[in-house]
Amino acid sequence: MRNADGFDECYRSTSRRLLSYAYALTGDWAHAQDLVQEAYLKAWRQWSRLSEYEDVEAWLRLVVSRLATDAWRRLARWRKILRLSHPLEHTIDGPSEQTVLLTRALAALPHGQRQAIAMHYLMDLSVNSIAEELGTSPNTIKSWLSRGRAALATALTDKPDSPVIVISSLGCDLP
Amino acid sequence: MKEFFDQLRDEAERRELPSPGELRARGDRRAARRGAAGAFSLAVVMAGGFIAARPLFQEPPIIAHGVVSASPATPAPGTVAVPNVVGLSRVEATTVLQQQGFKVHVMTASPPASGSPQAGKVRQQDPVAAKRIPSETTVTIWVDQPEEVVPVCADKYPKAFLKSLFVQAEVEICYADDDPLTTTEALPVPCPPTILASEALVEDRRGFSGTFTEEIPNSAAAPTMLHQTITSYKGTGAKDYLTELTRDVGRCQPFKRGAFRLTYSMAIQTLQDKLGDQSLLINVEYRYLDKPEGGFPQAANYLIAVVRMGVNVIVVYDKGWEGTPSKRETILGTAREMFRRLTASPSPSR
Numbered sequence: 001m002r003n004a005d006g007f008d009e010c011y012r013s014t015s016r017r018l019l020s021y022a023y024a025l026t027g028d029w030a031h032a033q034d035l036v037q038e039a040y041l042k043a044w045r046q047w048s049r050l051s052e053y054e055d056v057e058a059w060l061r062l063v064v065s066r067l068a069t070d071a072w073r074r075l076a077r078w079r080k081i082l083r084l085s086h087p088l089e090h091t092i093d094g095p096s097e098q099t100v101l102l103t104r105a106l107a108a109l110p111h112g113q114r115q116a117i118a119m120h121y122l123m124d125l126s127v128n129s130i131a132e133e134l135g136t137s138p139n140t141i142k143s144w145l146s147r148g149r150a151a152l153a154t155a156l157t158d159k160p161d162s163p164v165i166v167i168s169s170l171g172c173d174l175p
Numbered sequence: 176m177k178e179f180f181d182q183l184r185d186e187a188e189r190r191e192l193p194s195p196g197e198l199r200a201r202g203d204r205r206a207a208r209r210g211a212a213g214a215f216s217l218a219v220v221m222a223g224g225f226i227a228a229r230p231l232f233q234e235p236p237i238i239a240h241g242v243v244s245a246s247p248a249t250p251a252p253g254t255v256a257v258p259n260v261v262g263l264s265r266v267e268a269t270t271v272l273q274q275q276g277f278k279v280h281v282m283t284a285s286p287p288a289s290g291s292p293q294a295g296k297v298r299q300q301d302p303v304a305a306k307r308i309p310s311e312t313t314v315t316i317w318v319d320q321p322e323e324v325v326p327v328c329a330d331k332y333p334k335a336f337l338k339s340l341f342v343q344a345e346v347e348i349c350y351a352d353d354d355p356l357t358t359t360e361a362l363p364v365p366c367p368p369t370i371l372a373s374e375a376l377v378e379d380r381r382g383f384s385g386t387f388t389e390e391i392p393n394s395a396a397a398p399t400m401l402h403q404t405i406t407s408y409k410g411t412g413a414k415d416y417l418t419e420l421t422r423d424v425g426r427c428q429p430f431k432r433g434a435f436r437l438t439y440s441m442a443i444q445t446l447q448d449k450l451g452d453q454s455l456l457i458n459v460e461y462r463y464l465d466k467p468e469g470g471f472p473q474a475a476n477y478l479i480a481v482v483r484m485g486v487n488v489i490v491v492y493d494k495g496w497e498g499t500p501s502k503r504e505t506i507l508g509t510a511r512e513m514f515r516r517l518t519a520s521p522s523p524s525r
Contacts, residue, residue, distance in 0.1 A: 004195075004196075004199060007195060007199060008195035008196065008199075011195035011198065012195060015192055016184070016187050016188055016192075017184075017187075019187040019190060019192065020180075020183050020184050020186075020187035023183065023186075023187060024183065029186075029190055032190075033190060033191065033192060036192065037192070037193065037198060040195075040198050040202075041198065041201065041202045041205065042386070042398070044198065044199050044202040044203075045202055046388065062397060063398060066397070066398065066496055096182055096186065098178070098179050098182045099179070099182055099183050099186055101179070102179040102180070102182075102183060121176075121177070121180040122180060122183070122184065149176065152176055152179075153176060156176060156179060
């Protein structure tokens with residue numbers, strides 16, 4: 001029996017962060033919204049098992065990461081079909097100038113750097129956590145973050161900011 | 176730099192996401208729809224495969240919903256009488272309600288009445304007309320939609336194999352689609368466009384794609400995808416199929432398919448345990464012709480397990496995930512399980 005309350009709580013506490021993460025990877029809000037919903041749909045289907053996980057958010061993040069680069073799933077077609085049955089009217093203002101700048105700058109980064117930067121700034125993950133999740137060494141992540149920050153700073157006409165601030169992931173509070 | 180990300184977070188807070196309850200309900204409806212027997216109604220080409228799927232994202236007949244949210248044009252204090260929008264078109268109704276400062280939630284009513292004069296009109300609203308409610312409240316409208324004409328899988332197989340014979344059967348595969356955009360297949364085709372002689376002896380064929388979860392050491396579990404097919408043949412067709420496959424895999428040159436160059440070869444590994452009357456393990460390399468997009472590897476190798484059991488042939492074709500092949504055990508385990516189910520089934524096709 002799946003615990004709907006646990007799922008709802010997880011969704012409420014993580015979906016917005018996951019959405020910002022998906023946006024950082026894709027640079028498209030509609031696409032990011034689709035990815036996040038798809039990730040939670042998958043999660044709900046397997047919730048009886050997933051709810052045993054210590055960090056469901058990591059699983060969701062992985063699904064979003066994979067869907068974000070999932071050319072083979074032809075998400076464009078998927079979205080087209082989705083729009084047929086779910087006509088959305090975008091009434092929310094477009095992204096701010098800052099976000100547009102950030103999106104462009106992120107898009108110019110190599111995929112690994114972009115992912116590491118997004119995980120750090122938007123998911124508040126530590127270097128070690130990012131390294132574990134991306135299957136690489138902490139030193140590589142430090143290098144990616146450093147290069148990524150430098151590239152972003154240049155693109156945003158900003159200076160690289162302070163060293164990594166480690167904030168542990170909130171994760172999902174599971175019963 | 177941090178302020179840029181803070182801004183992004185703020186924007187994420189304002190973006191529309193369904194409530195968790197809506198999402199769960201949609202997931203449950205999708206599961207129910209997947210589980211329902213019946214004809215295809217919406218083609219979804221996924222994974223570049225020849226797939227015509229049941230409508231993953233089209234809502235079921237009872238309630239299909241799309242969401243239209245609008246911030247109130249002029250937030251009015253106090254309460255406002257809800258206007259009567261029944262009989263108006265979706266656009267008209269949405270406009271009228273938004274002008275009154277209401278948010279609008281559009282549901283697609285059913286049954287869809289193709290050609291009905293009411294098609295596209297609001298059938299019902301909640302709250303009802305004249306009821307006074309705060310202006311920013313959401314008003315739900317149900318719109319009659321004409322039944323969409325959706326592609327139907329054109330293959331002619333009876334598809335009598337039970338769905339329960341497949342492991343993680345999610346999206347039904349259509350074997351007739353020759354969409355030129357597709358880049359992968361559900362069955363090995365080492366010598367296109369050659370049609371195997373054994374195809375003439377095919378009696379029935381059914382298949383599903385399924386998403387599996389694999390445990391990754393020191394990491395979270397990861398999804399992956401397999402295509403599963405069962406084919407029954409007349410006469411010596413099943414045996415001929417494996418003979419032809421063996422012949423063609425070693426005979427034909429790599430060929431271009433979509434963005435890839437495909438190279439078929441016999442896998443070095445073999446099925447460890449004897450499975451069925453005859454079995455093959457084929458390797459296929461998908462190599463991007465150009466620089467791959469989105470961090471995909473330039474090339475990836477996928478396994479295809481082929482198991483013959485009398486006149487039936489099971490094919491498990493690995494599709495991996497994002498260029499990462501499935502684990503060998505996932506593929507072979509699925510083939511074994513399908514074999515077990517087929518063996519245990521007294522009447523697999525009825």
